[in-house]
Amino acid sequence: MSSSIDKQQPQSVNGTEKHRQYGAFQNEIYREGMFKQRLPIVTTNPNNLEDHAKSILKPTAFNYVAGGAGERATMDANRLAFRQWKIVPRMLRPTTRRDLAITLFGEKYDSPVLMAPVGVQQIFHEDKETGLSEVCSEIGVPYILSTASSSSIEEVAKSNGKGPRWFQLYWPQDDDVTISLLKRAKANGYKVLVVTLDTWALAWRPADLDGGYVPFIKGVGNKTGFTDPVFREKFQKKFNATPEEKVLEASTEWVGDVFSGAAHSWDQISLLKKHWDGPIVLKGIQHPEDAKLAVEAGVDGIICSNHGGRQLDGAVGSLEMLPEIVEAVGDKLTVLFDSGIRTGVDIIKALSLGAKAVLIGRPAIYGLAVGGKQGAKQVLQGILADLDQSMGLAGISNVAGCNRSMIRKVQYGGDVKSSN
Numbered sequence: 001m002s003s004s005i006d007k008q009q010p011q012s013v014n015g016t017e018k019h020r021q022y023g024a025f026q027n028e029i030y031r032e033g034m035f036k037q038r039l040p041i042v043t044t045n046p047n048n049l050e051d052h053a054k055s056i057l058k059p060t061a062f063n064y065v066a067g068g069a070g071e072r073a074t075m076d077a078n079r080l081a082f083r084q085w086k087i088v089p090r091m092l093r094p095t096t097r098r099d100l101a102i103t104l105f106g107e108k109y110d111s112p113v114l115m116a117p118v119g120v121q122q123i124f125h126e127d128k129e130t131g132l133s134e135v136c137s138e139i140g141v142p143y144i145l146s147t148a149s150s151s152s153i154e155e156v157a158k159s160n161g162k163g164p165r166w167f168q169l170y171w172p173q174d175d176d177v178t179i180s181l182l183k184r185a186k187a188n189g190y191k192v193l194v195v196t197l198d199t200w201a202l203a204w205r206p207a208d209l210d211g212g213y214v215p216f217i218k219g220v221g222n223k224t225g226f227t228d229p230v231f232r233e234k235f236q237k238k239f240n241a242t243p244e245e246k247v248l249e250a251s252t253e254w255v256g257d258v259f260s261g262a263a264h265s266w267d268q269i270s271l272l273k274k275h276w277d278g279p280i281v282l283k284g285i286q287h288p289e290d291a292k293l294a295v296e297a298g299v300d301g302i303i304c305s306n307h308g309g310r311q312l313d314g315a316v317g318s319l320e321m322l323p324e325i326v327e328a329v330g331d332k333l334t335v336l337f338d339s340g341i342r343t344g345v346d347i348i349k350a351l352s353l354g355a356k357a358v359l360i361g362r363p364a365i366y367g368l369a370v371g372g373k374q375g376a377k378q379v380l381q382g383i384l385a386d387l388d389q390s391m392g393l394a395g396i397s398n399v400a401g402c403n404r405s406m407i408r409k410v411q412y413g414g415d416v417k418s419s420n
């Protein structure tokens with residue numbers, strides 16, 4: 001055991017510093033545990049992570065992150081869809097050194113895992129978006145800032161520093177506000193615009209309904225709007241007050257603008273293209289016909305996602321649709337994936353089915369809840385280390401090696417949750 005650990009310490013390798021870090025993280029955990037009796041802050045077991053967060057969070061905050069829409073049928077489907085695919089490992093291949101780097105929209109990224117946009121991070125830990133974006137930068141994980149944040153666009157740009165960052169748009173009805181948000185994101189170094197299409201209204205979410213909980217009605221998670229000069233000016237004119245002076249009214253105005261229940265339409269994408277000169281990615285695509293419409297609309301990418309089963313309950317498991325979507329768009333745009341990823345092999349499966357990168361939501365937030373920014377960092381590093389090790393064991397040395405030849409669809413499904 002110890003000699004294989006020693007051999008795994010990568011000293012001279014082809015990959016970057018980040019890749020060495022990902023691979024070495026597992027050994028670091030063993031060594032810390034063996035010699036210093038320092039165990040991981042957050043459980044390394046993907047199936048115990050949720051319970052770990054539950055033991056710490058207030059019930060309202062826990063329900064908000066862990067909950068899904070309806071009877072959580074789509075959350076289950078997301079996991080079951082992963083269970084339908086199995087990896088078929090290859091042997092005696094030179095995969096001791098792995099390279100996890102990818103290129104998206106002409107930019108190189110160290111990690112094929114991106115931090116999904118998750119709103120109101122303040123309710124999970126005081127480290128919130130600023131802390132999480134800081135540690136993402138340390139480990140080379142691109143951070144996607146949500147419009148529904150409890151830290152501003154400018155604050156997160158500062159804490160994320162030189163790290164790669166993207167901005168997720170909840171698309172306001174008011175074009176002036178939309179244009180202002182895009183301008184701020186651009187000026188603050190956000191490289192890619194992610195436009196979320198599946199949450200123009202909140203779904204029926206029983207856990208939050210029963211608990212009477214939705215943070216932004218009381219002003220939590222509205223920082224993007226409250227710090228926006230155009231929104232502030234319009235609010236001042238209408239209410240003769242600042243958003244801080246009239247938080248409830250300002251929250252109603254802001255939430256009404258971004259989650260008004262009025263969806264946008266395909267022909268309005270042109271407005272975003274006109275005011276954003278970087279790549280545009282549409283999040284929440286599940287139907288292959290929508291994927292083709294995204295090509296026609298001239299966007300650069302799509303995220304095959306069902307919002308982690310938080311929106312339309314009874315919708316198909318996200319991974320189930322990935323092959324059809326990839327087939328529908330070919331190489332005309334970049335397909336990313338999220339919803340239900342919990343382990344390294346989940347990532348191998350999504351990449352093998354044609355996703356160019358994946359987003360992770362709840363696991364990192366559970367880490368944030370348990371151990372603040374260090375907890376979130378540990379979860380993300382753990383998933384990357386698991387991916388690195390699993391790629392090696394499967395005989396895959398880089399992301400391009402994750403392809404259809406490595407996986408098979410099987411008949412046996414299995415548990416949604418198993419214990420370790």
Ligand SMILES: Cc1cc2nc3c(=O)[nH]c(=O)nc-3n(C[C@H](O)[C@H](O)[C@H](O)COP(=O)(O)O)c2cc1C
Binds near residue numbers: 066310361
């Ligand atoms: C608490 C919470 C808040 C979220 N907020 C947003 C958001 O503001 N914008 C967005 O596009 N997606 C949001 N999402 C969805 C995630 O970006 C992502 O699609 C989803 O979490 C992926 O599924 P997973 O949690 O199974 O990894 C949120 C998800 C959670 C759990």
Ligand SMILES: O=C(O)C(=O)c1ccccc1
Binds near residue numbers: 199
């Ligand atoms: O809860 C969500 O899934 C989500 O996307 C959201 C919506 C509004 C505010 C914060 C998060």
